[in-house]
Amino acid sequence: MLPETAAHYTRRVLKNGGSAKKSLGQNFLIDDQVIADIIEKGFPDSDMPIIEIGPGPGALTRVLAQKIKRLWAVELDKEKVEILQKEIINKNQDCRLTLLHMDARQLKLTDIWGEEKGWLIGNLPYYITNMLLNHFLEQADSLYGMTVMVQKEVAQRMTARPGGRDYGILSIAIQLAAEAEILFDVPPSAFWPQPKVMSTVVKLNIRPYPGFIVDQQEYFHVVRAAFAQRRKTLLNTLAAGLKLPKDHIRLVLQSLNLEPNLRPEELEIIDYQKIVQALKRVDSE
Known part of the structure; x- marks a missing residue:
């Protein structure tokens, strides 16, 4: 049981000059119920390797670190990496979190866990959502699946069926690689600062598309x-x-x-x- 709520934790670790950087599309998840729902509904076996994309100050990461045996977190913002190091790794002797200070678009999963397969989880920065999804779909052989938070309209495109206006290249790319399932919506009030749009958590179970044989x-x-x-x-x-x-x-x-x-x-x-x-x-x- 964690001693403070996600909202209190985020306010505390950011009070000494920390901030949400608009240039990096940062909106930090601060809702404990949403965090619990992500883990309950979108989370796989804790024995497999897990990588979190864009942890920010770590409201979700600190919960994952208590449950996961092999956990990596990829964060581009040096300020947030320092917070994660101080608040999660330094305060927990048995912590198995490994921090990667880098752009997730440059990450190769085989460099992390070799020939194994793992699971990706993350609140994807909205301005590079499509790039990140495509980047990791290209590495589908290294993944059992993904649980990602995206803008609701992106989630609708990811799961759209033929015949509607939301169906397009993203729909095909996602569904060619995975079974896509919308888990639940997340309101702006679950974040700090609050975004202007509704978000949605989507679960992707990676699998070969039946009968697909062309290049x-x-x-x-x-x-x-x-x-x-x-x-x-x-x-x-x-x-x-x-x-x-x-x-x-x-x-x-x-x-x-x-x-x-x-x-x-x-x-x-x-x-x-x-x-x-x-x-x-x-x-x-």
Whole structure:
């Protein structure tokens, strides 16, 4: 049992000149119930290695450090690294927390836990959420999953199904790599300073996508082309994005029984794989 609330802890450790830096997108989680819910609903087996991204002054980290046998925390802000060292590591002889003062976008998980798999947890800075998600999805072989806090509208895009306006490249990238589940929303009042938007905790269980066999680079070349001008039809946007004649694209779509006037957001993940395969077949004929 911790002796002080998350809000009291955060105020205390920041009172001597500490601050939330807008340039780093810092909004610190200070709600004990939210912290408890993250651990209860989004937290895996404590025996696996865990890495926390953007711990800030450590309101969540100090709870994790009591439960996790192998815990790393990646923090870019030197001021917050010093707080974590003083308040969590120096005050706990048995603490198994390792601090990494670095940009999480440069982190290679194999440098942390080798060939093992672990779990990532974090309140992702909103201004680099997509970059961080993509960075760690590229390292999916090193992860069992992730529990991340993001803006609610990003969470909606992450979990969106085909046919809606939220469905796009991020939806496909996330769902190709993982089963995505929205756990709960977090109000602005759970943070200091308060953000202007609602946040959402999302759990990602990493797994291979059933039946996916094409090269990912080729696949996302087609997906990015399709969504580059999402208000246009699939025929027009693929022709423009792939720099191919419309007749060529029309032939590809017809071979798959896909209507040329479909919109990019109407296609399933596996439909884009079929387009990649059909493009190769048509090119070879």
